[in-house]
Amino acid sequence: MVDVAMQGSQAAQVVSSRSSSLRRTMQRKSTIAFFMALPLILLIALLVVYPAIYSMHLATLNKSMQRFVGFDNFLFLFKRETFWKVVQQSCIFAITAVIFKAIIGFIVAHFVHNIPAKGQRKWRGMLLVPWVIPPAMSCLAWLWLFDPSYSAFNWILGHFGIGPIPWTGDANWARFSVILVNIWIGAPFFMIMYLAALKSVPDQLYEAAAIDGASWWQRIWYITLPMMRNIIAITALFSLIVTFANFDIVQILTAGGPIDLTHVFATWAFRLGIQGNDIPLGASVSLFMLPILGVAAIFILRDITQRGNES
Amino acid sequence: MKTPKLTRRKFVATTAAASATMIAAPFVRTAGAAGKISIGYWDHWVPGANKATQTLTEEWAAKEKVEVQIDYIPSQGNKNLITIAAEAQAKSGHDILAFPTWEPQAHAELLEPVDDIMADLIKEHGKVNQTVEYLGKVKGAWRVVPATVGSQIKGPCSRIDLMKSLAGIDVQQMYPAGGAPKADNWTLDTFLKAAEACHKGGKPFGIGLGGTTDSIDTAGAFFHAHGAMLVDDKGNVTVKSDKVRQALEYLTKLAQFLPPDAPAWDDASNNKWLVAGNGALIMNPPSAWAVAKRDAPQIAEQCWTHGFPTGPNGRFAPFLPYLWGIWSFSKNKEASKSLLRHMSTRAAAERMVAASAGYDLPSFEKLTDFKTWAEEGPPKGTLYHYPNPHNHQILSVTANPAPPKIAHQIYVQGVQTKMVVRLLKGEKMEPVLAWAESEVEGFMRT
Numbered sequence: 001m002v003d004v005a006m007q008g009s010q011a012a013q014v015v016s017s018r019s020s021s022l023r024r025t026m027q028r029k030s031t032i033a034f035f036m037a038l039p040l041i042l043l044i045a046l047l048v049v050y051p052a053i054y055s056m057h058l059a060t061l062n063k064s065m066q067r068f069v070g071f072d073n074f075l076f077l078f079k080r081e082t083f084w085k086v087v088q089q090s091c092i093f094a095i096t097a098v099i100f101k102a103i104i105g106f107i108v109a110h111f112v113h114n115i116p117a118k119g120q121r122k123w124r125g126m127l128l129v130p131w132v133i134p135p136a137m138s139c140l141a142w143l144w145l146f147d148p149s150y151s152a153f154n155w156i157l158g159h160f161g162i163g164p165i166p167w168t169g170d171a172n173w174a175r176f177s178v179i180l181v182n183i184w185i186g187a188p189f190f191m192i193m194y195l196a197a198l199k200s201v202p203d204q205l206y207e208a209a210a211i212d213g214a215s216w217w218q219r220i221w222y223i224t225l226p227m228m229r230n231i232i233a234i235t236a237l238f239s240l241i242v243t244f245a246n247f248d249i250v251q252i253l254t255a256g257g258p259i260d261l262t263h264v265f266a267t268w269a270f271r272l273g274i275q276g277n278d279i280p281l282g283a284s285v286s287l288f289m290l291p292i293l294g295v296a297a298i299f300i301l302r303d304i305t306q307r308g309n310e311s
Numbered sequence: 312m313k314t315p316k317l318t319r320r321k322f323v324a325t326t327a328a329a330s331a332t333m334i335a336a337p338f339v340r341t342a343g344a345a346g347k348i349s350i351g352y353w354d355h356w357v358p359g360a361n362k363a364t365q366t367l368t369e370e371w372a373a374k375e376k377v378e379v380q381i382d383y384i385p386s387q388g389n390k391n392l393i394t395i396a397a398e399a400q401a402k403s404g405h406d407i408l409a410f411p412t413w414e415p416q417a418h419a420e421l422l423e424p425v426d427d428i429m430a431d432l433i434k435e436h437g438k439v440n441q442t443v444e445y446l447g448k449v450k451g452a453w454r455v456v457p458a459t460v461g462s463q464i465k466g467p468c469s470r471i472d473l474m475k476s477l478a479g480i481d482v483q484q485m486y487p488a489g490g491a492p493k494a495d496n497w498t499l500d501t502f503l504k505a506a507e508a509c510h511k512g513g514k515p516f517g518i519g520l521g522g523t524t525d526s527i528d529t530a531g532a533f534f535h536a537h538g539a540m541l542v543d544d545k546g547n548v549t550v551k552s553d554k555v556r557q558a559l560e561y562l563t564k565l566a567q568f569l570p571p572d573a574p575a576w577d578d579a580s581n582n583k584w585l586v587a588g589n590g591a592l593i594m595n596p597p598s599a600w601a602v603a604k605r606d607a608p609q610i611a612e613q614c615w616t617h618g619f620p621t622g623p624n625g626r627f628a629p630f631l632p633y634l635w636g637i638w639s640f641s642k643n644k645e646a647s648k649s650l651l652r653h654m655s656t657r658a659a660a661e662r663m664v665a666a667s668a669g670y671d672l673p674s675f676e677k678l679t680d681f682k683t684w685a686e687e688g689p690p691k692g693t694l695y696h697y698p699n700p701h702n703h704q705i706l707s708v709t710a711n712p713a714p715p716k717i718a719h720q721i722y723v724q725g726v727q728t729k730m731v732v733r734l735l736k737g738e739k740m741e742p743v744l745a746w747a748e749s750e751v752e753g754f755m756r757t
Binding site: 062063064076080081082148149150164166167168169174254255256257258259260270271273274275276277278279281 | 392400580583587724732750757
């Protein structure tokens, strides 16, 4: 009887210890954070992870999607002249746009940072407008500005005896136009990120540098840039990925023309997959940059983590 | 206990259905006794033209006691192509969909054969043109029924005054309202001379050389007029042929007289060109004229829609049909077939043509004499020759007679217009042909 009572008590202790350990787990900040983030994780799994895996599956099928062909679609693409042109253009588009967005964002962030706090909010708001407007809408406005026959820019330039410029009709001008619009839309994002980074640089560092007689350039080179290094790397990485995946600007302004000279991965994938009904090939084009950007992301993020640990 | 499982197919099906519903607010009619069907019609450009399909469908639903749901799916931004691709993947969605030109061939194995309907329709309304047969039949079996709504011929729409004053051509005399064409002299050479004259006169022909359908269709018709094809009906690549060279030489000459920004034109550019009064001719269905009637009536009064010039291989005009198909996974195939029969009657076609102010075209030879085309104006009779009533031109689609799956790629990639633009940019003929050959060989993959 005593044994039975002892066993009952032990069982109760086990149950009680289990429930208290569960309670402890539930009360941990990380657990709470996990559960709070769970809806978002599920949403991402549903809307990002699933389509990504599904597109990988599609990329391994033949044109009629009835047969597994492994990497044949990629091997086929590697033999196509147009594909390499798209690779080249995507790189020109993304790298040029990100460099200019970063430079413009950096300069404008400094200007805004130096505006007295009272009027700064208005400027921040106004400068964010291009980034806040849905790209599909702003691109339509740009399309009218660049219209082949009725370009508003050409109308203005005409008053000065310049032009007309074939904004979307000539390959180089068309490339310039799509990159310009991408910079216009994306630079405010860099500006706001850099502004936040600038505000976090302690004033004492600049004061110490001023006492040491550092020039404006030395302050930028030895204080501002090192202090902003992580944010610059993350912003550039993030923007590079998004710019490589850009679709709307090119699709609306040039649809990849003239003669395929402004196509980027997304527009070319759409042309092949949806318009040309070759979904596996389209999926392969859209996945081509995944390993390259993935490796780049690993290196950049590892570098950032290392610097974080060092500091 | 069996737990409900969210399969990939169910997930894609739900997503596709949700997307389709979001594209257009549905019109739902509940009568219900004989089941339910959902239809995805093409969302018409012409304001008010959707009303005809809605009313006709409602009338049929009331008679047959079928509950119907109609979605009007626009082609802007390729939303209809995305819907078709999603439903084909999910094997779920609408019962009937409006398929643009090449889509039935791409999804033929998922479409219900409609030989029974087509046999009756051909018996009643006469033969369909060869382009409809080429696009709608797979291995000898009809997979779709040609839709009146959205089908169009993209022939010349000329300015009567400018063609007369600049090129010395009376288009009304050549294509008289109510009478047979007197267009024997309307040849490729005449066309080229007229293009040159109008260019000199500051009113160039508004023909695009871009990557969208209007440009591709026009280039395709000129290729056909020369008998030039990039791939023959057996799938052999025939890019490096004399006929292709001749067609390219002709188009490059013509391109000298087109607006300098023609390589950047899209499907709206030619419409704007006409409505703004900038040019003497465009290649388009009467939508541009309809817009001019609203926004620039003095220009609309001078517009005349007529036939293509003839070449060494004949007179070809681009025809771009929409085709109604029933998915093989439709849950109510009988009702769907019954609706397609109803929508294909002469009376129904006539109402659709009237609602679209003459834009829509039935594909059957006995359905080209509706009073809308004879009476629409101003000027009265401007649309008389639009439906090709005297059958004096061959209705064709670019890249025909290549096997449809290859032709589809040639069309979508705009290979012909790209060849012309490359030549215009100064590339030599042989490298351009070599490039095109390599592109076309890439389209052969299965």
